[in-house]
């Protein structure tokens with residue numbers, strides 16, 4: 463296998479020459495200095511504390527690209543072929559209590575102790591621990607003893623645990639069918655339905671899977687903690703609710719899940735007059751937050767909007783769960799409830815019309831998320847021109863688009879044509 467036998471080859475394959483760059487560049491690198499600089503970072507990441515975020519991201523990107531460029535073809539094959547194991551072993555470590563035990567221990571934990579706690583026979587567990595340690599998710603301190611690494615602690619947090627339950631248990635079986643699905647993308651089942659062998663929609667399936675459902679909702683909340691929100695880029699009171707009286711509906715969060723956006727609105731504008739309504743499927747409302755000044759209403763967004771004349775009809779991360787045809791259906795279902803003061807707010811990603819920059823911080827995340835939407839719902843993240851077209855086809859027009867995070871999270875403000 464010529465591709466895999468290169469280390470001592472005199473002649474490099476085209477692929478390798480491309481990866482190594484020109485001889486001139488490789489000879490001019492002070493490898494030892496570079497290694498010791500990088501070791502400084504890996505041994506003590508706080509050495510970079512205070513680094514400006516753009517510079518940090520650039521450094522991360524260059525370090526990753528450099529690692530890729532250094533690979534031999536066999537190593538590239540290994541990296542790609544075994545990549546699903548990163549998620550799978552993280553989930554094993556979380557689910558079988560391996561990480562929890564390592565984090566709780568004052569010192570090294572033996573393979574036997576881990577085996578007892580995880581209920582995985584020691585001979586089966588050892589290669590699992592090898593894989594976990596090879597990915598830095600724990601550290602092997604002696605031949606058969608392990609300790610927590612910084613990553614073990616991170617992976618034990620409820621937020622990462624929930625994210626991994628969601629991606630491993632719910633999403634991964636669908637991703638494994640994406641290739642097959644793309645042979646017939648207009649077939650009766652989504653890749654996710656093929657992976658789970660069900661005709662249920664993802665959300666209906668969640669109702670029968672409480673662990674995955676809780677994990678999904680925790681993840682949905684947690685993944686935006688610390689990021690700016692849509693309320694940071696518009697003045698709700700002045701721009702959307704001016705002159706509203708107590709009896710007027712000012713905000714309907716359609717498909718609002720547990721009501722976090724209603725709660726945020728009430729918190730940001732404590733004296734705001736007007737009614738705030740959370741709409742979702744009845745099963746979701748049962749476990750929604752109790753928020754003062756928030757009403758709950760069961761509603762299927764494919765049917766005519768029952769709340770008339772609200773100042774705002776708000777949809778956060780709803781349309782990226784639906785294909786264009788369903789989006790038009792949802793939008794048209796709102797039209798008869800909108801008056802001249804109603805603004806329909808779409809809170810979703812608005813990707814730039816230009817291609818995603820390959821070295822930008824968000825390109826991998828954006829592109830991956832879009833494929834997850836394709837897998838779960840046969841939908842996608844949309845670019846600006848796509849939004850404008852979609853909204854117009856449904857009888858609305860875009861009044862403004864405001865981006866509020868560096869990941870292209872944006873609000874699209876729409877009014878009736």
Ligand SMILES: C[S@@+](CC[C@H](N)C(=O)[O-])C[C@H]1O[C@@H](n2cnc3c(N)ncnc32)[C@H](O)[C@@H]1O
Nearest residue numbers: 665682717718719742743746761762763778779
């Ligand atoms: C991706 S979540 C977004 C939740 C919330 N807007 C947020 O941003 O956190 C999609 C939400 O749409 C709700 N949903 C799904 N199908 C629905 C339907 N036909 N009618 C109303 N809500 C629905 C789900 O229950 C879920 O809460």
